Amino acid sequence: MSRDEYRTLTPWSFFLPVSLAVMLGVLVANALGAALFDHDDAPAGPAAAAAVEAGEPADAADGSGPAPAAGEAKKAEADKAMPVLAPVNLPGPSSARRDGETRACIGGTIAVRADNGWEQEVVGDAPARCTASSR
Numbered sequence: 001m002s003r004d005e006y007r008t009l010t011p012w013s014f015f016l017p018v019s020l021a022v023m024l025g026v027l028v029a030n031a032l033g034a035a036l037f038d039h040d041d042a043p044a045g046p047a048a049a050a051a052v053e054a055g056e057p058a059d060a061a062d063g064s065g066p067a068p069a070a071g072e073a074k075k076a077e078a079d080k081a082m083p084v085l086a087p088v089n090l091p092g093p094s095s096a097r098r099d100g101e102t103r104a105c106i107g108g109t110i111a112v113r114a115d116n117g118w119e120q121e122v123v124g125d126a127p128a129r130c131t132a133s134s135r
Helices: 003-008 012-036 046-054 058-062 070-080 093-099
Strands: 088-091 103-106 109-114 117-120 130-133
Touching: 088 093, 093 103, 093 109, 103 117, 103 130
Parallel strands: 088 130
Antiparallel strands: 088 103, 103 109, 109 117
16 A cells, blocks of 8 residues: 555544444344344233333233232242341451451452452352441
């Protein structure tokens, strides 16, 4: 490419093809995702969508099946709820290291002393919460 050809290039000559390629890639990825991964948990139809907004089960809205009792629905919802644990009061990392503590509060989560630093303590796929206290 000669020097004159570089002068004729504009910023749009690079931006437009790249943005078109990105948009086309997103559309293809969405189409493949919809085709390969079936979403059976999503309600189908306008009656089911209205039932979800109203808080009713989808079967009760379209009349296709028996609706579960209100007690059963509340029990299932309660089973899904995660227990709320009160945050533990621990020293910060500097105080814990100085005092020889094995646990510290770093960034609002519990950290456990490792060989070469700190590791985050995890409870049920989530970091354990804490509050830092200075001594």
